[in-house]
Amino acid sequence: MFHEYHEFILAGEHTRLLIFLHHSADPDALCAAIALGEMSNQVKKVDYLIYSDKLNRSTKRILQDLDLEIESQLPIVDEHSDFVVTVDIANFSQLGKFQSFVENFEGSRISIDHHHTNQLDKIVDLYIGDENAGSTCMMITKAFHALNITPSPTISTLLISGHMYDSRRFLHGTTEETFEMMIFLIQNGGKFIQANEYLQNQMSLSERIARIKAGKRNVYKILDKKLLIVTSSIAAFESSVARSLIGTGADIVFVVAKKKDELRGSGRISGIDGLSVGDILIQLASEFNDDTYTATGGGHNAAAGMNIAPCPSNNVINNLQDRFIELVEEYYYKNQFSDSLESS
Numbered sequence: 001m002f003h004e005y006h007e008f009i010l011a012g013e014h015t016r017l018l019i020f021l022h023h024s025a026d027p028d029a030l031c032a033a034i035a036l037g038e039m040s041n042q043v044k045k046v047d048y049l050i051y052s053d054k055l056n057r058s059t060k061r062i063l064q065d066l067d068l069e070i071e072s073q074l075p076i077v078d079e080h081s082d083f084v085v086t087v088d089i090a091n092f093s094q095l096g097k098f099q100s101f102v103e104n105f106e107g108s109r110i111s112i113d114h115h116h117t118n119q120l121d122k123i124v125d126l127y128i129g130d131e132n133a134g135s136t137c138m139m140i141t142k143a144f145h146a147l148n149i150t151p152s153p154t155i156s157t158l159l160i161s162g163h164m165y166d167s168r169r170f171l172h173g174t175t176e177e178t179f180e181m182m183i184f185l186i187q188n189g190g191k192f193i194q195a196n197e198y199l200q201n202q203m204s205l206s207e208r209i210a211r212i213k214a215g216k217r218n219v220y221k222i223l224d225k226k227l228l229i230v231t232s233s234i235a236a237f238e239s240s241v242a243r244s245l246i247g248t249g250a251d252i253v254f255v256v257a258k259k260k261d262e263l264r265g266s267g268r269i270s271g272i273d274g275l276s277v278g279d280i281l282i283q284l285a286s287e288f289n290d291d292t293y294t295a296t297g298g299g300h301n302a303a304a305g306m307n308i309a310p311c312p313s314n315n316v317i318n319n320l321q322d323r324f325i326e327l328v329e330e331y332y333y334k335n336q337f338s339d340s341l342e343s344s
């Protein structure tokens with residue numbers, strides 16, 4: 001998979017790599033980007049810069065510990081010597097303030113991603129996707145392994161950390177091969193304890209308050225006498241609130257947060273066979289995408305997000321949440337029906 005990337009670098013026209021992360025970049029995105037930069041530099045002297053519109057807390061801690069900084073302003077670019085790679089990104093709207101730069105960049109663009117659906121695959125010059133990898137860090141680990149390139153101890157630790165983050169400490173996207181790759185990283189000096197420490201977060205007071213406040217705005221519906229669908233809205237920490245609702249016992253949740261220029265939605269699902277919250281949010285976004293709003297959605301079966309810009313009125317937000325519940329029902333019964341057809 002990464003052989004094409006390897007050949008692309010070796011072809012030698014490009015000397016600088018501009019790596020873009022999704023907004024509020026998480027450890028999977030950041031660690032994969034640093035590792036990709038170092039790998040590219042080992043293949044052939046290629047400088048690299050990493051860009052992100054904001055970082056999450058674990059990501060900031062990693063950068064602090066390594067004494068690294070990432071870019072928040074765009075450089076002057078030369079489209080002959082620079083090339084762009086987006087990492088852990090399924091669509092341009094996830095780029096935040098760098099969206100229009102990447103959209104309009106006329107040089108070579110590459111996308112490396114592990115999401116279930118990626119809307120850049122037909123747009124970029126080279127798309128490297130692996131939805132079974134569990135994390136972008138695991139994709140990069142496999143690339144080091146397949147290309148016979150040795151990751152440094154620091155890079156190995158970062159790759160362990162990024163995979164642990166995205167897999168929720170080996171709960172999702174984890175197979176026997178994951179542990180083989182973990183052993184590969186540990187043999188190259190990766191430190192498991194350090195990797196785990198990067199991810200230890202004390203929730204801030206405001207995050208805990210967001211979780212408590214969301215309770216007041218929860219709407220729930222029981223489906224098929226056994227599944228609990230919950231929607232909620234909050235000012236911030238929508239993905240944390242969504243996770244906490246799953247922890248509380250919801251089966252499928254959708255939490256929205258109103259921002260100045262957009263609405264951000266976060267969906268989570270807990271173990272309902274054949275139901276993908278990523279598919280549901282893609283469908284939901286497509287229905288709210290019109291002359292007034294730009295809506296995009298996507299992600300994984302178990303966790304996904306959506307954005308609508310500009311931020312819609314409360315009325316439209318209510319419709320959106322109602323429609324989410326309807327779509328869950330539609331997808332759920334469609335699955336039930338196709339199951340019974342298969343078994344008959």
Ligand SMILES: [Mn+2]
Nearest residue numbers: 028088136166
């Ligand atoms: Mn990821």
